[in-house]
Amino acid sequence: MDKNVSFKRKISSRAIRGAALQPIKGFKLSPNATAEELLAAYSSIGFQASHLGKAAQVVRRMQDDKSTIFLAFTSNMISCGLREIIAQLCEKKLVHAIITSTGSIEEDVMKCSEPFTLGSFTADDTQVKANGLNRIGNIFVKDEQYASLEKMHLAFMDEMYRKHAGKMCMSEYVAELGARLNDKNSFLYWCSKNKIPVFLPGPLDGAMGDHFYFFNKTHSKAPFVIDAAEEVRRFYDIMLMANKTSGIILGGGIAKHHLIGAAILRNGLDYVVYLSTGTEGDGSLSGARPREAVSWNKLKREEDSAFVEGDATLTFPLLACSMLSREK
Secondary structure (H helix, E strand, C coil), X not given: CCCXXXXXXXXXXCCCCCCCCCCCCCCCCCXXXXXXXXXXXXXXXXXXXXXXXXXXXXXXXXXXXXXXXXXXXXXXXXXXXXHHHHHHHHHCCCCCEEECCHHHHHHHHHHXXXXXXXXXXXXXXXXXXXXXXXXXXXXXXXXHHHHHHHHHHHHHHHHHHHHCCCEECHHHHHHHHHHCCCXXXXXXXXXXXXXXXEECCCCCCCHHXXXXXXXXXXCCCCCCXXXXXXXXXXXXXXXXXXXXXXXXXXXXXXXXXXXXXXXXXXXXXXXXXXXXXXXXXXXXXXXXXXXXXXXXXXXXXXXHEEEEECCHHHHHHHHHHHHXXXXX
C-alpha cells in the first residue's frame, strides 16, 4: 500500500474542496415528520434524493416570491393517480395555469364516471386486446370508457358549437367542459371552479381530435373552428403580465416546450423544476436539463432550477404535499 501513489497525489487545486460542501448523511426517522421536513432531510442523502430536496427549495422560493406558477405535464400523469394530487393543488389555487395535452382532458373526464384499473407492465397484450382493454403501462382502460366519452363529448361539442357560433379557443372550451363535471377528484372541475386556465398546445392529438373530425364531417359548410391564435394570446398575456414566473414540469413533450418556449418572450422563467425520466443524450427537448434552457433564454439562471431524474409518481406527491403544507 505504501508504494501505491494513487492516494498520494499532489493537490494542485482547491476549487472544489472546502467547508462549503455539504456533508452526506441520513436522518433520524420519525413517524411524525412532515413532507417539508422529510424533503429538507433528503438534501443531504445524495443521488436523486438531494435533487428532490433542492426541488423542494426551489418550489418554496416560487411560493415565497408569490410567482405565477405554471404546471405542465404529459397525459400519463392523469392516467395514473397523480390526477387526484393535481386536483388538490388546483383546489387550493397553488398553481395558476396548466399546460398539458389532450389525453389529460379525455382521461380526467372518463375517470369522473369510472376509474381505470391496475394491470401489469408484462400483461399479454393480445389478451388485453381480446378483453376489450387498452394498456397504459400497468394501467387498464376499458373500450366502453372511450365509447362513453365519445357519446358525451359529441353532445357537448354540439352544444358549444351552437353557443359560440362554431368558434372557440381550447382553454375556453375546456373551462366549459370542466363546469359540467361534478367530481372533486377532477383537476378540470377545480380549474373551472377556480378560473385556472388549462392550455392545450396540441388540441387535436387524441380521441377528441377524432370527435372533431367526425363532427365537422356533418358540418362541412360551417365547421367547428379551434382558434389557436386566441389560445396563444391568452397564454402569452398571463406569461408577460406576471411579476415573476415559475414552472413545475412533469415529463416532457409539447407541454414542456409550450411553457418554456413562451418564457423566451420575457427572457426566461424565474424558477423551474423538472421531474423527468428523459435522457439528454438524444438531444430531445423531453430530456433536456434546465442548463440547456438557460442558453435559449427559457430560464434566467440555472441556480434557480432543479432536475429530478425519476418517475413523477414517486417524486411529485412528496413535492405537492410540501406545497400544501406551506399554505396552512
